[in-house]
Structure formats: C-alpha cells, structure tokens
Amino acid sequence: MFCNKMLELQRLYRQASLLALITIYYNLGEGVVSVWFGAGDETIALFGFGVDSFVEVISGVGIWHLVRRLGRGETADRDTFERQALRVTGGAFYLLTAGLLATAVLSLLQGHQPQTTRWGIIVSLVSIVSMQVLIHFKTKVGTALNSPAILADAACTRTCLRLSVVLLLASLGYQLTGIGSLDAIGSLVIAVFSFLEGREAFQKARGLGCGCSCACGTGLKSEH
Template sequence: MKTSGYQRASYLALFTILYNILEGLVSVWMGASDETLALFGFGADSFIEVISAVGVWHMLQRIRANAGETRDEFEQRALKITGVSFYLLTAGLVATAVINIYQHHKPETTFWGVVVSLVSVSFMWYLIRQKTAVGKALNSPAILADAACSRACLYFSLALLVSSIGYEVTGVGSLDAVGAMFIAYLSFREGREAFAKAKGMTCSCGCSCTP
C-alpha cells in the first residue's frame, strides 16, 4: 500500500514538473509578446517551481528506498537554488513594475493572462487535492508540505487572474504592474521558506517555519 502511494506521489511530482515547464514556456512567451509583466513574471515563477519539484521528486525516490524524510544534500542544494531564484525574481519584478508605473506602460492585452491563470487554477486545484489525499494516506509530512506548496502556486495564479481581468475590464495599465508586484511579494515569501527548509526547518509554504 505504501509503495503504491509513494509511486502515485512520484507521478504527481513528475506531472508538476512537466506542467510547470509547459506553463512557463507559454507564459514567458505570451508575456513578452504582449508586454505583460504579470504574465511574464508568472512564467518565470513556473520555471523556478520546476527546480523545487525536481527536489521533491528526488526526495520521494529516497523515501521509497526507506531512507527517511530528512533532506539530503541534493535536496538542500535545490532548495537554496530555488530560494536565490525567487529572490532574483522578486527584485526584477519590483524594479520593472516601478519603471512601468512611472512610464505609464500598458500591455497590449492581458487576455492570455486570464486564460493561463484559469488553466493553472484548475490544475493546481487538482494537484492540491491529489497530493493531500496521498499525504494523509501515507501520513507523510513531506508530501503534505508539497501539497501546501501547490496551494501557494494557486495564489500566484489568482494574483495573475485578478490583475489580468482588471486590466481587460478597466484598461488601467498600472494594474498589470500591481499584479506583478503581488507576484513579487509571493516570490519573496517562497524564497524565504526555501532557505528555511534548506536549514532543516519545517515550513508549510506561506506559513511560519519552526525548527
């Protein structure tokens, strides 16, 4: 039973990796084409999530080998790279958002931001439910923490959705920049938690960390 449970968790991790790669490619491409900072930042976040998901997949393989849930060197390195990447994304998004607001920049359209975010919300909701079910069945804090991280990704999607719909309805260009700044805030929080996890602290993606 446990073996099949961890196998399912591994499949979900692989699905997360593949989905985030595809989502990142589409979002970065469309964000650059339409000059939509929020969508471009969302796509960059998807690529960072791939690094994190690879670490989770590696962890699940190790757990299946009965090596326990304590993170090894590979997973700690992946978390540190994830943390640095999130911090760099935060700085880039904030700086660009401020410039865009100052220059009264307007994206050509945020239609694709609406489409991508709705698709992402659907897939993240599915992943949250599946990962939570597997984590509870296996009584695995690591898998439940991964489910919580998928929930954090859902917040990224909602931030993109609100800012994209807001611009399409009102035409106020600064809403795209505001959406990007909120994504930057979420990225900073994710980066902080990645470093905390690398130090061996227990986190729940968006909540406080404890030793």
C-alpha cells in the same frame, strides 16, 4: 497482512512520485507559454508568473527526489542534493523578486500598458483548475501515507494557486478597465509571493521547517 501493507505503501509512493513529475512538467509548459506571451504582449504579470513557474521546476525536482527516497524507506531528512536545490530555488526567487520590483516600478512611472492580457486570463484559469486537481490528489496521498513532506508539497501547490488567482485578477481587471497599472500591481503582488517562497526555500535548506504552511507542523523528521 504485512505484504499487503508494503504493496499499498509502494503504490502510494508511486502515485506521489507521479504527481511530483506531473507538477514539474506542468510548470515547464506553463513557464514557456507564460514567458512567451508575457513578453509578446508586454504584460509584466504574466511574464513574471512564467519565470516563477520555471523556478518552481527546480523546487519540484527536489520534491520528486525526496519522494523517491521516502519510497525506498529512507528518512525524510534532506540530503545534499535537496538542500542544494532549495538554495538555488531560494536564490532564483530572490532574483525574480528584485527584477519584478524594478520592472513594476518603472512600468508605473512610465504609465506602461500591456497590448492585451487575454493570455494572462487563459493561463491563470488553466492553472487554477490544474492546481486544484494537484492539491486534491497530493493531499489525499499525503494523508494516506501520513507524510508531512507530501502534505507540505500540497500546501506549496496552494501558493501556486494563489499566484494564479493574482494573475487572473490583474489580467481580467486590465482587460475590463484598460487601467495599465493593474498589470504592474499584479506583478508586485507576485514579487511579494516570490520573496516569501525564496525565504521559505532557504529556511528549509537550513532545516528550519518543511514548508509553505502549518500543514506539516510536526516537521519532516517525524516521517518514517
């Protein structure tokens, strides 16, 4: 029985590690596509969404590292690498927030309009579906392992889902109405999410929480 339980735990942690890697590579691809077409189509919301995806890669590497440690039977207390990754993530989110705020305000003042937001619609729809699949499996694995850390990661993926919805609304709204300010407003909302994610990252680096929602209210230290 004990051996079977250990084998099952190892299988679940391998799944969790794979999900973390999928998230990293997905965000890399999403970031490249979003930044490329966001710059080409002059849509701030899509460009900002892409930069946010790149920052999520840094956070994802920290999560992958944490899951691998948990799979080796270590405690969920964050090590030096994870804390440093969180600080870099938090700083990058704050820089993104400042850049999006400045660009969005300038865009509103100048009455700038994107060339098109079709790619924003496509990227956001793909992201919504992908994030829902990742949330489902991360929650399933996290529940099976009774892991606050993995459940917290699933909760953070829900934040990415909300960002995708914001991008979809801004892109679809502009495509249907031609109101250029919708793109800038969408980027302002993304800036707010980026600020909250940055604050969350610094809090986690200081050990003040495990992230993104009350789904992990028991705290990381309760694991193992």
